Amino acid sequence: MLLHIPNLLSADELRGAQELLRDAPWHDGRVSAGPQAAQAKNNEQLPEQCEAAQALRQILLRGLERSPLFFSAALPKTISPPMFNRYGGATNAFGNHVDSAVRFLPDGKGRVRTDISCTVFLSAPEDYDGGELVIEDTHGPQRAKYAAGDMVVYPGTSVHRVEPVTRGQRLAGFFWVQSMVRSDEQRRLLFDMDQHLTQLRGSVGETSGAIVGLTGSYHNLLRMWADV
Known part of the structure; x- marks a missing residue:
């Protein structure tokens, strides 16, 4: 990327x-x-x-x-x-x-x-x-x-x-x-997801059920792929 x-x-x-x-x-x-x-x-x-x-x-x-x-x-x-x-x-x-x-x-x-x-x-x-x-x-x-x-x-x-x-x-x-994430492909997916989440938070807020769920998915993918 x-x-x-x-x-x-x-x-x-x-x-x-x-x-x-x-x-x-x-x-x-x-x-x-x-x-x-x-x-x-x-x-x-x-x-x-x-x-x-x-x-x-x-x-x-x-x-x-x-x-x-x-x-x-x-x-x-x-x-x-x-x-x-x-x-x-x-x-x-x-x-x-x-x-x-x-x-x-x-x-x-x-x-x-x-x-x-x-x-x-x-x-x-x-x-x-x-x-x-x-x-x-x-x-x-x-x-x-x-x-x-x-x-x-x-x-x-x-x-x-x-x-x-x-x-x-x-x-x-x-x-x-x-x-923390070695793969460029995985980093790109996480980056795209994070940027879209940021846009959604601006329109529907932090506490929307969809935002909470998608944020959880982001962190679960990061947890799966990250080496800390």
């Missing part, structure tokens, strides 16, 4: 993030790529432990905590610490690749199975040319280039790429989610 989540970050949070990125200590982005992806990767990245990355990470995590749409879609069990990249100039693209199935957390704090990949856009789309995130889907390539502060989530199993940036700079945060 590919999902656009608008306004993950507030205007103030976005301004703060962009200020931190302005003087950030960028380095070669290939340090976090596996052997195959490193052949296709040509961008810059913030060192994970630098002050700017740590401050930016907290901004993104606060945005995630406020987002019921993210929780409904991802059903997160573990979120990898967000990282940050820059595309532009001579380091301007990332060719077709698939993310590693398992990523090791910093300082030996465990592992994350990369069920879901996430990108938070930190540059306004009018500030750069190119740079679309292209996700190969059963319905054909899906292209994502959203407003600054927006996020896109998509299956970690997808072949994807970042098109060359031919003007300006594309700044973004990215991270992975290990979901």
Whole structure:
């Protein structure tokens, strides 16, 4: 499932993030790529432990905590610490690749199975040319280039790429989610059910017999499929 989540970050949070990125200590982005992806990767990245990355990470995590749409879609069990990249100039693209199935957390704090990949856009789309995130889907390539502060989530199993940036700079945060529900198909069904339930609650209220019954069905399916 590919999902656009608008306004993950507030205007103030976005301004703060962009200020931190302005003087950030960028380095070669290939340090976090596996052997195959490193052949296709040509961008810059913030060192994970630098002050700017740590401050930016907290901004993104606060945005995630406020987002019921993210929780409904991802059903997160573990979120990898967000990282940050820059595309532009001579380091301007990332060719077709698939993310590693398992990523090791910093300082030996465990592992994350990369069920879901996430990108938070930190540059306004009018500030750069190119740079679309292209996700190969059963319905054909899906292209994502959203407003600054927006996020896109998509299956970690997808072949994807970042098109060359031919003007300006594309700044973004990215991270992975290990979901409580491993199957993308099951997550999609739960997400659709939750969104329809939300709409129904707005029209018939929380205590309707049908709402109570459907809510029970949602939680029983989650109970059946979730690994917590």
